[in-house]
Amino acid sequence: MPEATNADDDRRDGVQIDLISGERMDGMASMEKIRMILDGVHDGNIVILEEGLTPDEESKLIEVTMAEINPDEFNGIEIETYPKSSTRDSSLLGRIMGNDETPKKLTVIGPANQIETLHKDENLISALVSRS
């Protein structure tokens, strides 16, 4: 459990937001990142990643989320990133370099029943967060 997560008794009547730096993510393995995100979301937190996930990690995040969906407890996540710029370079080099070349994008993840995206375009995400 990351330090950012408060113990239950500390929680007041609000929504906790964890802003996770790219630096902190750099040293972690894919599954560690996914675990950290989902643990946070399970606790009702909104997790904001400075640098987002790689596509591979995104696909694993969906897969693990699906496996963890549990009646009455957890019904999934809402995830928002800026849509990819349409002029994105998909050069051969980029593809060979694979995941490392993926643009780093701010990503917001939260419990599906608490977060609702209001608007999103290439440089703005507007979301409504409610208490559970």
Next chain:
Amino acid sequence: MGLFTGLKDSISRVTDRLFSDQEPKRIGIYGPPNAGKCLAEGEDVLLADGTYEPIESIYERVVREENDPVDVSDEPHERWLECNETTITVPSVRDDLTVEPKEVSHVFRQRYTGPMYRIKTRLGRELTVSPDHPFISMTADGVTELPAEELSEGTAVATLGEYTPTGTNYTLRPNDALYADGGAVVYESTYHNPKPVTPLELDPAVGRFLALTIAEAQHDTRSIAFANDDPELRAEFEETARRFGIETTTYEYDDKTPIVKANSRSLVEYLKRLDCEPASSAEKRVPQSILLADDETVTAFLRAMFDCEGSVQGAETDARGRYVTISSASRELIVGIQILLLRFGIVGKIREKRHDGKDYYEFCIGRSDQHRRFQETIGFDSEAKADRLEKLCEANSSPNVHTLPLMEVLEDARDALGMTQGAFYGDDKHVARMRRRNSISVDRLETMAESLPAVAETDLVHQIADSTLEWDEVVSIETVDYDGYIYDLTVADNHTFASSEGLVVHNTTLANRIARDWTGDAIGTESHIPHETRRARRKEGVEIERNGKSVTIDIVDTPGVTTKVDYEEFTDDMDKDDAIRRSREATEGVAEAMHWLREDVDGVIYVLDSAEDPITQVNTMLIGIIESRDLPVLIFANKIDLEGSSVKRIEDAFPQHKTVALSAKEGDNMDEVYENIAEYFG
């Protein structure tokens, strides 16, 4: 279904796969979940017995009555239940435009957030449907199923113009508040000794009594007070109350409408058994007992309603505005009266009016032929109204002038038959103008049908002339934001049903609804095994041949990808265990789809609805994932047959990939589809 059959022609299953020298490529079909073709909650559906029922209540009835509900849906957020033990019969329109009762084979429900369309017609019919939901329309091509989002102002849409109920007997509703006392029934009271009432069966006189009660009475939980200036109607109310065993009291004050009051809790409770509940004027409706009654009782009911609340307008003038009307604060009551009048082939317009800050609904019968039919079948007891109706009927000033855009089809038919304009249309004068405007009146088509030969070319003319359908016209289309359940029915054979207001819609069929339907066929899911269909389906060894190029692929059709699944969306109509199992299947299906994407597919066909914004989180994320695997990807921009579709929007969103435009439903552009599959995955 077009894509299905298109693919059937072009794709053949390879039976001798064992002998092929190379493992076929495995192509995954991915895409976001899709919306079906549905009616909004609260929309009433007309049933064959003459009653109507909200579509969600029909759905819930099936959930309740099926012992072991069979769900043939293939998406986790949908329920598509077979009606095995439940019998629901609806009036349904056949291809030849005749109306017949048909059984509902499936009921459908899904959760939906997004735009819906509220359609209003010239006859005042209203219906809220999902953008894809098709109406039976008349276009330049003839009878066409047109999705709501392709309707425009002026589009001709079918409404029921006549309809004979299948005649089910009404069963008295149970009422625990009453107990039997000899032949009478009495309201059970702790404090009083209420007077018993004679439980009269529904006959024309009782039908009229219900009408007087609904039309003009203050009807509450204790008494029915009938207020009317006409002494004969007051006498009639008094007389029928006496038959019930209740003596009424008459109140007459200066300057006020006289009142006859039946002060009897027993009578109020007994009328409930006939489905005539105490109601405020805005909540009144035609009781089920009347909707199910014989024609004689219905006639008596309607006549009394029109005696009280009806009026005849325009009898003194030759001008427009000749109407037989009835008004009420309750739209449902007006709709019920229209349903009853359909038995006699009488159609009217529902108009909304505001008076003294309140909404009123007026039902107007405007056509001369229908005034005469009203006079023959319903009429008035009131002499003044009867006289005015007589005058209206003498006129012939309001024919059925509704026009249909059929001139091209008709001119083709005339050419084929080698007939002159005069012989074909029965008139030379107006044809040029009719052609220019591409419009011909229903009346003229009916006249033409009398002299035109019955050959294939004139089928449509004869069908329209013989049909009891009314051709109404769309006057407004409004987009409404919707968040809730939407519903649909599948009707055996004809695939059409009607709203309580008479609008005829085409239903969803399993085949044309499935969002990525051609894959459904390619993958072959004739056996609808519940719980398995919601998982991904595979079909192996599909061979596609194009321009001498041949490619054999395995197709994996995955469920719509999402990041959330809430089992509570399923709990309304199944128990918790089933709902949990269902949500589990859904999550497993998506997890599997993700897993395969990383491990087990050699290429991806990504199917998008070209009528919707392609830039969604799931789409961008999935395309990103596919790109990172370096998999060849073809984007299918489906539903290009829809008006709001934009292939360019998809191309702009994903310019790095080849986008193929197609319409699965219409089978459009299939050659390019096959060519691209062969080229990309060969």
